[in-house]
Amino acid sequence: MIRFYEHDQIKKKKCETMGNVNLSRVNEMTPVERAAAMAKGKAIDRLPCNPNVANGVARVYGCKISEFNSDAKTLAAAQIAAYKRFGYDSVRIFTDLFTLCEAMGAKVKFPDDDTADLLEPAIYDVKDIGKLQPASPYKDGRLPVHLDAMKYLIEEVGNEVGCSGAVVGPFTNAFFLLGVDDTLKLITKNPEAVHALCRVSLETCKNFAEAVIHLGLTPTISEPMSSCTVVSPKTFREFSAPYLKELVDFIKSRGKGVIMHICGKTSHIWEDIADMNVSGFSIDNVASLTGCKKAIGNQVRILGNVDPGGIVYCGTPLDVRLKTLEGIAECYDSPKGYTPMSGCSLPVETPFENIQAMMDTVRDVGYPVIPENVAAMINDCKTQINNL
C-alpha cells in the first residue's frame, strides 16, 4: 500500500516537471566534449560529475524496476531519461549484482518494483564446482537484455555521453555461485575450491566484458566483496587480486580503460588497485578522499564519495551541496583528476532535488576550481544550515 502511494506521488512530481527544460544544462559542454577536452588538457566548463543513479532511473522515467528484467528498450530509455534530466557525465547499464551468477545458474528473485535479489546460489556443494560453466553473454539469463539495452543506449546518446556496462568482479561473483557464507568459510577451509570458483567466475566476467566492448561501451567493475570491510588485505591479495588483475588486463588489451568500485573500507588495498592500472577508482563514503588522493592520486582518477544513504537519500539539497563541496575541496587537485560522485549507487527513492543539488553544486564551482571560492561556498553552506 505504502509503495503504491509513493509511486503515485512520484508520478505526480514527474508530471509537474515534465515540461521544464533543464536550464542549467544550456550552453554546457556535452560529457563527451568535456572528457575529450580534459584528456587533452584543454579548458573545460566544470568537473565531470556522477551522482550514480541506479535503479532510481525507473522513477525518473516512470516505469517499474521489474520491466528492466526483460525489456531492453525500457532499461535504456530509463537510463537516457535520467541522463537527460540531470546531465551527469556517465550512463551505465546496471541493475543489480546478480546478472552474471544468474547466467551461471543461480536463482534470482525479481520484486515487482525493487532491486533484484539472490535467491539461491548456482550450486550447494563444493563437489559441483566442476559442473559450473562460464556464461554466454548472448543467451544466458538477463545478459542478452542488458547487452541489447547497451546497444540502444550507445545508439541514442553515445555521441554525447560516455556509456558503460557494469561487470561484477570475479571474486564477488564467485560468492554468489556457492553462497556467500559457505564461500567465506572456504577461504580458510578449502582455499583451492575458492580459486576454482574464481577461475570459472573470471571466464564469465571476461566473456561479458568482451561483449560490452564489442558494442562500443566501456566496462566498469564492481567488486564489493573485495572490501576490507569483508575480507583481509591478505585474503584480497591471494584470492581476488589475481583474477581482478586478469580482468583489468583483458579489458585494457581491448583498448578500454576501466573504472572500478569497491564498497566499504579499501585503504589497505589502494596500492594494489592502482598497480592494476585502472583508469579510475570510485570509493565509498567510509573511505577518505584525502587519504586516497595521497596514496594513489598520481596513478588513477578518484571518484567519490558523498554518502548515498545518509546524505543524498536522507539529507536536504543543502546537505548534498555541502558534502559535494567538501569532496571537491579535498580532491580537486588530485594529479590524475577527480569526479564528484556518490559513494555507492543511490537508493531507488532518492529525491530528485538532491541529485540535482549535486549537479548544480559542481556547475556552480565551475572550472578551474578555485579553492578560496570553494571554501567560501562551504562556509556559506554551513551558515545556511546553522540558520535553519
Next chain:
Amino acid sequence: MKSKEEILKELSDCVVDMEDKLVCGVAEEYIQAGYPALDGINEGLVDGMQRTAELYEQEEYFIPELLICSDAMYNGLDVLRPHLLKTESRQEKHKIVIGVVEGDTHDIGKNLVRIMLEAAGYEMHDLGRDVALQSFVDKAKEINANVIAMSTLMSTTMPGMGQVIEMLKAEGIRDKVKVIIGGAPISPAFAQKIGADGYSATAVDAVKLVDKLMRAESEKIGA
C-alpha cells in the same frame, strides 16, 4: 586432571583459533570433569567470542575468520547447553527479532550482530535475509519481542526500515518494542529520520546499544 581454568582457557582459545571441530572434544572434557556448563559458556565460549570481536575491531580478523570462530562457539554451545541446570536455561531473557530487510540478501553483518547478542545473553529470533517487512511485525507480536533489529547493506532497501516502524505504529505496539538498525549505508541521521531507537556501526556496539536500551527500559518499569 586439568583445572577448570585450564579448560575454560582452552574453550576460549578454540573459538579464537577457529577450531570448530576440536571445540566439541574440549567441551566434552569440560563436562566430564564435572564443571558447571554455565561457566563453560560464559567464561569459555563467550569469552572467546569477545576476544574474537576485539581482533575484528583491530582488523586482525575479518568476516571469513569471524564466521568460523562463531561456528566454533555454536558447536561448543551445542555440547554445553544440554547440561545447563533447569533454572539457568529457563532464565527470562530479553527477546530480539533480527533480520535483513526485504530486498537485501547480504546477511554477514546481521549474522555477526546475532552472534554477539546471543553471546551477550539475549534470546535471538533470526528471520534471515530478505525478510518481508510484515514478518518483523508479526514475529515481534508473536513472541512479545523487546527489540527489533534490522540491517541492510544496500542503500536501495533502506526505506523498508522506516515502513516497519510505521507498521508498528499502525498496530499500536510501537512503544512496546525498541527498533535498532544498522548496516553500511545506515547513519545515525537516517535512524533519527525514520524514528528508530538506535543505530550502531558495529556488532560490538550493537550489544552496548541493546544493553543500554534494555537498562533504560527496566529503570522505567522500576520507576
